[in-house]
Amino acid sequence: MRRPVALRLLAAVATAAAGGTIAVVLPMLEASAAVGSATGYATQNGGTRGGAGGTTVRASTGTAIHTALCNRASSSTPIIIEVTGTINHGNTTKVSGDSCNTAADKIELKEISNVTILGVGNAVFDQLGIHIRDSSNIIIQNVTVRNVKKSGSPTSNGGDAIGMESTVRNVWVDHVTLEASGGESEGFDGLFDMKDNTQYVTLSYSILRNSGRGGLIGSSESDTANGFVTFHHNLYSNIDSRTPLLRGGIAHIYNNSYVQLIESGINSRAGARAKVENNYFKNSKDVLGTFYTDQRGTWQTAGNILDNVTWSAAGSDSFPAGPAMASTTTVSIPYSYSLDGASCTPSIVSSTAGANTGIKTSNGNCSATQPPTQNPTTPPTNPTTPPTTGPTTPPTTGPTNPPTGTNLSLSAGADGSSKASGTSYGNVRDGNTSTYWGPNGSTGYVSVKWSAATSVSRVNIVQASGGGSITAWRVLNGDTGAVLASGSGSPSAISFASTSAKKITFDITGASGTPRIAELQTYAS
Numbered sequence: 001m002r003r004p005v006a007l008r009l010l011a012a013v014a015t016a017a018a019g020g021t022i023a024v025v026l027p028m029l030e031a032s033a034a035v036g037s038a039t040g041y042a043t044q045n046g047g048t049r050g051g052a053g054g055t056t057v058r059a060s061t062g063t064a065i066h067t068a069l070c071n072r073a074s075s076s077t078p079i080i081i082e083v084t085g086t087i088n089h090g091n092t093t094k095v096s097g098d099s100c101n102t103a104a105d106k107i108e109l110k111e112i113s114n115v116t117i118l119g120v121g122n123a124v125f126d127q128l129g130i131h132i133r134d135s136s137n138i139i140i141q142n143v144t145v146r147n148v149k150k151s152g153s154p155t156s157n158g159g160d161a162i163g164m165e166s167t168v169r170n171v172w173v174d175h176v177t178l179e180a181s182g183g184e185s186e187g188f189d190g191l192f193d194m195k196d197n198t199q200y201v202t203l204s205y206s207i208l209r210n211s212g213r214g215g216l217i218g219s220s221e222s223d224t225a226n227g228f229v230t231f232h233h234n235l236y237s238n239i240d241s242r243t244p245l246l247r248g249g250i251a252h253i254y255n256n257s258y259v260q261l262i263e264s265g266i267n268s269r270a271g272a273r274a275k276v277e278n279n280y281f282k283n284s285k286d287v288l289g290t291f292y293t294d295q296r297g298t299w300q301t302a303g304n305i306l307d308n309v310t311w312s313a314a315g316s317d318s319f320p321a322g323p324a325m326a327s328t329t330t331v332s333i334p335y336s337y338s339l340d341g342a343s344c345t346p347s348i349v350s351s352t353a354g355a356n357t358g359i360k361t362s363n364g365n366c367s368a369t370q371p372p373t374q375n376p377t378t379p380p381t382n383p384t385t386p387p388t389t390g391p392t393t394p395p396t397t398g399p400t401n402p403p404t405g406t407n408l409s410l411s412a413g414a415d416g417s418s419k420a421s422g423t424s425y426g427n428v429r430d431g432n433t434s435t436y437w438g439p440n441g442s443t444g445y446v447s448v449k450w451s452a453a454t455s456v457s458r459v460n461i462v463q464a465s466g467g468g469s470i471t472a473w474r475v476l477n478g479d480t481g482a483v484l485a486s487g488s489g490s491p492s493a494i495s496f497a498s499t500s501a502k503k504i505t506f507d508i509t510g511a512s513g514t515p516r517i518a519e520l521q522t523y524a525s
Helices: 062-070 341-353 424-428
Strands: 053-059 077-082 109-110 113-119 123-125 130-133 136-141 144-146 162-165 167-172 175-180 192-195 200-205 205-211 227-233 235-241 245-247 250-254 257-261 266-269 273-275 281-287 288-291 299-303 305-309 318-320 415-416 446-461 469-477 483-488 493-512 517-523
Touching: 053 062, 062 077, 062 109, 130 167, 136 250, 162 167, 162 200, 162 288, 205 281, 257 341, 266 273, 266 299, 273 469, 281 341, 305 341, 415 424, 424 517, 446 469, 483 493
Parallel strands: 053 077, 077 113, 109 130, 113 136, 123 144, 130 162, 136 167, 144 175, 162 192, 167 200, 175 205, 200 227, 205 235, 227 250, 235 257, 245 266, 250 273, 257 281, 266 288, 273 299, 281 305
Antiparallel strands: 288 318, 415 446, 446 493, 446 517, 469 483, 469 493
């Protein structure tokens, strides 16, 4: 159990009045899911594109954000919501609709997919957090979230500035500023929390400061189905602990600048594995290890710099990695990335991290680069409703030349993205072509999975009649997110290089209407 300690705050963050806001019309970025492209683990499992290709709307209140979500044709229709001004309790209400599930006391991204929240100008969520539930393919960029409380006045969404839980996949949070004015005793909780099966997340070029808790991955020692999270080029300043706290799973932590970690820093617990490289730790204590538990985690370290870092003695529930910070495991990273030198990390992070810094990034040579040039367009003033497209001629029910051999899916489990009402993930591996799974919208993914790695080189997609036609698809290694095969048009028998994996995913990236997948069959050859 973590022991309470006194907080030492560098500065309190001023809060805005909870009244109405004035919408400011600013030049609008060219319609895109975000400036730049996702990095780190958010590039895996099919990638993170947010609302790319969707309608762009502008919102200056929380109610307008919810309205934009609810006015979509479906819960998966892509949308880019450009946010201006200050979003707070006074201008945020619950909005209802078939494509949303919102709330009055938070920005609620629940049971949805394919959404970008992009700050334009000085976009601030004041005492009002952003929460992501049962959702996938979400981008949040260039916003400030401050002073979100879990207790006291006003009470808001459990206290997390940005929180994710309950089967969340593929989230990229970039160039944001997350800050509080105290710790748990003052009513604040985590700045960036993930729990209850959240995977494939990247936090990049962001500032987290003046809080008791930076963030966690896993809410308890038994909540270990989270992971595949990347933290790079972030500034953690004046944080008590949890930078992050990792329970189970894998985290890649590189080129971050840590200043004044008061109690502890990266806390790897409960079998977690962290790759920690080229970070700069300054004026801090116990920056890496297992703390406040006897259930230990592991780490692989390289290239880090310790500048005035102190270490406590090991105990029954404290296992600091220092002063040597020797590696205790190895972690293989499935994506490419460029490391800045640890010595220049504070300067490159200082010039790139946080909201309203121009969305500059590092080129891997300790220099900041400007984002791609964006062409101004005329900003829309109200959310619009994209046209709906009904199902076309039903697809055929199966391929003409299915693979031979044993269908490995018959002995597998299944999961996936949000499903259409009345359907089940298990229908794709039950051998019954009269039952089917369908996404909650026109796009989504379904997986078959085994308890041990299984060799697969062919899949067979059997579609049920009466659904929308698939226009684009991918087959993914569900363990790493690697694309094994992709194509356009109605899929059938699909071959690829033999792959050993615990999970194979069929990802529908385009369709007219809602497709119906009767069977996702898998074969060794």
